[in-house]
Amino acid sequence: MSDRSPRNRAPQVQPDRVRRVAFQVIRQVTAEGAYANLALNKALRDARLSGRDAAFCTELVHGTLRWQGTYDACLARSVSRPLADLDPELLDLLRLGTHQLLNMRVDSYAAVNEMVTLTRSELGQKRTGIVNAVLRKISQRTLDQWIDTVAPSPNEDRLGFLAIAEAHPRWVVEAFDRALTSGPGAAPPGDEAVELERLLVADNDPPRVTLAVRPGLAEVDELVAAGASPARWSPYGAVLEGGGDPGRIDAVASGRAGVQDEGSQLVAIALASAKVDGDDTNWLDLCAGPGGKSALLASLMHDGQLTAVEPLKHRAELVRSNLRAIPGDHKVLVGDGTKPTWPAGSFDRVLADVPCSGLGALRRRPEARWRRTPEDVVELRPLQEALLDSAITSVRSGGVVAYVTCSPHPDETRAVVDAVLARRDDASLEDARALFPGVPDLGDGPDVQLWPHLQGTDAMYLALIRRS
Structure with a gap:
């Protein structure tokens, strides 16, 4: 008599291991607030994925998170109820499947079948029906066809169309448009629309x-x-x-x-290259964590001491780790840069790489564009102004301050500098473009805005200020 009976069903097909790891990382990011790069690196090590499997898993995770807003617009047309009513884990599975169907060279049948299998394993048999039905509907159109379906007409709402077509929140697209229209490194008149699209496309290219x-x-x-x-x-x-x-x-x-991104290197090099008369032995990194710029600055000092300040203890340890191999009696202080514990005018050069929205590094932080809000920019503004004010007070007469942000948002760049300098009569803005030798497309100055689509760097901003 055969052992096989209705009670002895064939074993269920196991889900693809790489997709399972990718889904679990995405859940950590969306449900627990994890950083994608850190969660992914740990998951790859724990699962012992390398080579093609690691590359495939990375694209699954980063691509799904990067294009989340566009995929949600497509899914909203493919699900019979509001996306807000779906369980978050089911929505993440649908996003993961949509990325394979619309933005990867994965066979449609294989993608749907693998996601149904993954759904059965992770969420149970009852959810497989909706995943199968929705992903089959998604597979009936290409990405461009879906964009034409869900996005507003580019002739009627250019920024709204770009927000969907290039997977950026509309408020970010609007901020980039402002920066390219009137900020440092602005596009030539008449080219703003083309430059904006080039920037958004570059933001979606995985960085090297x-x-x-x-x-x-x-x-x-x-x-x-x-x-x-x-x-x-x-x-x-x-x-x-x-x-x-x-x-x-x-x-x-x-x-x-x-x-270290090349843009981060360039702003540190610029500060170290600025002309300073007289003593040049005391440098300050006012917002040092995690310490990449501190390490480069300390290495560029011929003699002297770098003081690195970081308010968070665990990030201060990262700064110490970065400085450990560099000769010299450099100091790391755990403290608030807005409340100096040193006398005014103590330093010859000061770097104020202030906390910001991070909109300049969206290509390397795929989840950040959907986490940040316009309110974040507003809330950070007082801290940015206070840190710049502290930096100017901390530098001696004739010394220089580099105000740096990893954001091109006009309210975090020139607006902060203008606001602080308007309250002081002892500091002035200098043209920083000569401190970036060989780097093209730096605009009219005096401050410098780097761009992913022009220089291939993060969108780093630098204003050079001299204490008088």
Whole structure:
């Protein structure tokens, strides 16, 4: 007699392991507020995924999170009830399936079948029907066809169309449009619309892993010998073209080099290159964590001491770790940069890389665009002004301050500088463009705005201020 009977059903098909890891990471990001890069790196290590599997998992996670707003607009037309009424884990599964169908080279049948299997494993049999039906509906159109269906007409609402077509919240698109119209590094008159679209497209391109050597401890040639290519603008930068783990490179593992976007390198180099008469031995990094710019600045000092200030203890430890390999008696203080514990005029150069919305690094933080709100910009403004005011007070007469943000939002860049300088008669804005030799498209100045679509960096902003 056969062992197989209605009670002895065939074992269920197990879900694809890579997709399962990707879904679990996405849940950590959307439900627990995890950072995608940190959660993904840990998940890849724990699941021992490498090579093609790791690359596939990375694209599943980053792509799903990056295009979330666009996919939600498509899903809203494919589900019979409001998306807000769906269980969050079901919505994440549908987003993950939609990304495979609309933005990856995955066979439609395979994508739907794999997501149904994953649904059965993670959420139970009852949810498989809706996943199957919705994803089959999604698969009936291409991404461009869906955008034409769910987005407003570009002739009637250009910014609304771009928000859907390029997966950015509308308020972010509006802020970028303002920056490209009237801010530092603004587009030439008549080219604003084209430049805005180019910027949004560049924001959706996964960034390359960029490294920075610590001058005096390592040379770019060492990174090139390990498989990197020289960076375009920074004399201390190199790019891992094929990605991979930078920790495998000896210079990185030993602290003689680190991972740092080229834009971050350029603003630190600019501060170190500005002309200062007289003593030049005391530098301050007022908002230092996690310490990449601190390490580059300390390495660029010929003699003297860098003081790095960070209010959070765990981030201060990261600064110490970044400075550990660099010679010199450098200090890390845990404290509030708006309440200096040092006398006014103590420093020759001050970096104020202030907390900001982070809109300049959306390409490397795929979830950030959907987490940030316009209220975040408003709430950060008093702190940004207070830190810049403190930085100017902390620098000596004739010394320089670099006000830096990783955001091109006009309310976090020039507006902050203008507001603080309007209250003081002892500081003035200087033209910083000459401190970025060889870097094109820097606009009319005097401040500098870097862009992903022009310089290939994060959208870093720098204003150079001299104390008089």
